Structures are given as C-alpha cells and as structure tokens.
Amino acid sequence: MLPIGDAGAGFAAAYAELAGFTTSSRVVDGVIVMTGRGQETAVVQVRGPKAGPGIPYEQSSRAIGDAIAEVLRGRPLRRLIVDLAGLWVHDAGAGLLAALGATADRPLDGGVAGLEGLSELDLTPARGLLGEAELVGVVPASQLSQPLLGLRGITSRAGREAGVVPELMLRTDANLEAFARRASAAHAESPGAGACGGIGFAVLALGGKLSTGPALTLASVAGQAALRGVDLVVTGCSIFDFASRGGGVVAAMAEAAAATLSPCIVIAGEVLIGSREMRTMGIEAGYAVHESLSDLPQEEISEKELASTARRVARSWSW
Numbered sequence: 001m002l003p004i005g006d007a008g009a010g011f012a013a014a015y016a017e018l019a020g021f022t023t024s025s026r027v028v029d030g031v032i033v034m035t036g037r038g039q040e041t042a043v044v045q046v047r048g049p050k051a052g053p054g055i056p057y058e059q060s061s062r063a064i065g066d067a068i069a070e071v072l073r074g075r076p077l078r079r080l081i082v083d084l085a086g087l088w089v090h091d092a093g094a095g096l097l098a099a100l101g102a103t104a105d106r107p108l109d110g111g112v113a114g115l116e117g118l119s120e121l122d123l124t125p126a127r128g129l130l131g132e133a134e135l136v137g138v139v140p141a142s143q144l145s146q147p148l149l150g151l152r153g154i155t156s157r158a159g160r161e162a163g164v165v166p167e168l169m170l171r172t173d174a175n176l177e178a179f180a181r182r183a184s185a186a187h188a189e190s191p192g193a194g195a196c197g198g199i200g201f202a203v204l205a206l207g208g209k210l211s212t213g214p215a216l217t218l219a220s221v222a223g224q225a226a227l228r229g230v231d232l233v234v235t236g237c238s239i240f241d242f243a244s245r246g247g248g249v250v251a252a253m254a255e256a257a258a259a260t261l262s263p264c265i266v267i268a269g270e271v272l273i274g275s276r277e278m279r280t281m282g283i284e285a286g287y288a289v290h291e292s293l294s295d296l297p298q299e300e301i302s303e304k305e306l307a308s309t310a311r312r313v314a315r316s317w318s319w
Contacts, residue, residue: 093202
C-alpha cells in the first residue's frame with residue numbers, strides 16, 4: 001500500500017508517511033503551515049484561502065519562503081520537497097525568494113503589483129541559505145508545462161477569464177518579465193515556470209526542479225517495489241466524475257498500471273462517469289461508496305463505509 005497525494009491536497013502528509021517521519025501543523029498569519037522532517041529529507045506545505053476571481057495583485061508567496069527558511073536553518077538537508085499549490089498568488093515566487101534573503105530595489109513581498117519598476121535583484125543570499133540541498137517543487141500535473149509569460153502565460157490566462165483590461169494585463173506581464181529576467185533569464189521561458197502563480201519559476205531560479213506528488217512517490221524505492229509483479233492496482237478519490245476524472249492521483253495510478261500491464265480500478269465516494277469514459281483513462285471499473293441520488297455529491301466518507309465497500313469489491317471483482 002502506497003500513501004500518495006496530489007499537490008495542494010494530501011501530498012505532504014502522504015509523503016511524510018512514505019518517508020517514515022511525522023508532520024506538524026500550525027496557523028501562522030492566517031495560513032496553515034505543515035512541515036515534516038526526517039534524517040536527510042524534509043517536506044513543507046503552506047495552505048491559505050481558496051483562489052478567487054481575477055489576478056491577486058497584492059498576494060505574496062512569502063509564507064512559503066518563511067516556512068522553507070525555518071526548515072533550512074535546522075540541521076543540513078539533502079532534499080527539501082515543497083508543495084507549491086496551497087497559496088493563491090501571482091508573484092512568480094518573489095515573496096518566497098525575499099523570505100530566503102533575496103534583495104532588490106523594489107519590495108519583493110508585495111505581490112506582483114510591488115514589482116513595478118524593479119531594476120536590481122540579487123538571489124545570492126537565497127542560494128546560500130539553500131546550500132547543497134536539492135529543492136523539489138510539487139505542482140499539479142496540469143501545470144508542469146505552464147509558461148510564466150506571454151499569451152499563454154499566467155497573466156493572460158487569469159486576466160482573460162476575469163475580463164481584465166488589456167493594458168493592465170500587459171503591465172502585469174511586463175512586471176513579471178522584468179523580475180524573471182533579473183532573477184534567472186535562463187528559466188523565464190521554461191515549462192512549469194508559471195506553475196502555481198509562478199512559484200514554479202522561483203524553484204527553477206534556485207536550481208531546483210518541479211515534479212508531481214504521484215511521480216515522486218512512484219519513483220521512490222517503495223513505489224517501485226510496490227509495482228513490481230503487481231496483479232491489480234486499486235486507487236480512489238472523493239468524486240469520480242467526467243470533469244475532474246478523479247484528479248492527479250487516479251490519472252497517475254492508471255498510467256502506472258498500464259505500464260505494468262495490470263488492470264486499475266477506482267473506489268470513490270461517488271462515481272458519476274460511465275464505463276466507456278473510464279476505459280479511455282485506463283480504468284477498468286469504478287465502485288461507489290455512496291450511490292448518487294442528486295446533483296450534489298456527498299464528499300464525506302467514513303472509514304467504516306470505505307472499508308465495507310472495499311470488502312464488497314474484493315469479494316466480487318474479477319477480470
């Protein structure tokens with residue numbers, strides 16, 4: 001059995017369980033900070049209010065940077081894994097870099113609006129604090145290729161969805177570009193630089209890499225061992241519907257099952273997708289804990305209900 005989670009959801013707790021250490025959580029300035037640390041590896045997750053409409057011009061990624069800095073000031077690490085999907089920001093990770101010691105001639109922790117007019121930036125202190133630790137930013141799979149700038153960048157996408165006037169979008173994109181060129185011109189156009197409001201860019205600028213929660217788990221020693229000689233892959237989610245298709249964990253496990261030539265089934269709170277659509281995803285079958293009786297899915301599932309459904313599936317399933 002593999003504990004596995006997606007960015008912005010249960011990733012940090014799942015990875016800590018996989019690695020064999022515990023996590024602790026606390027509330028700091030209105031956000032929930034979760035950290036966990038083993039002998040050579042640590043995990044960080046910061047979660048704030050849900051995303052709203054438009055572009056969060058004044059929201060900063062500093063809270064993630066503060067949590068990272070606190071972990072780095074402890075004993076040396078070989079690897080630091082950070083969930084980037086918990087904050088609604090649009091600052092290309094400027095606030096994160098400020099918390100790690102980066103300096104500039106404009107405030108880096110005032111959101112994208114505060115970057116206007118920036119002409120000097122020094123990341124040397126931030127890179128020094130990170131030291132030799134490998135930095136891994138965890139993002140949703142859909143954002144691994146998200147660009148930061150231009151017509152397909154984060155400003156264009158968010159602005160068009162919210163009906164932002166073109167002049168303001170152009171100015172915002174220009175502020176991000178000026179910051180990115182000074183932070184790390186080599187990564188300004190990199191795939192994934194726009195992930196999670198551009199925090200992906202900050203990770204790349206520090207020499208880190210981007211991944212997904214399922215990819216990290218499946219690449220681990222435990223993940224590879226679990227798929228060796230597997231006969232059946234069982235995964236799950238709250239709502240298995242056509243819109244979300246169960247999320248990143250379900251998609252990753254279906255792909256992993258296909259690679260081992262094994263069937264994959266889903267146990268979900270509710271199943272609102274047909275068998276034909278399931279098979280296009282590589283899912284052999286889906287089983288519901290709750291039968292859907294309305295247009296409002298019931299997301300709460302008790303441990304007892306889940307166990308009962310799993311026993312029923314185990315007794316009856318065949319391929």
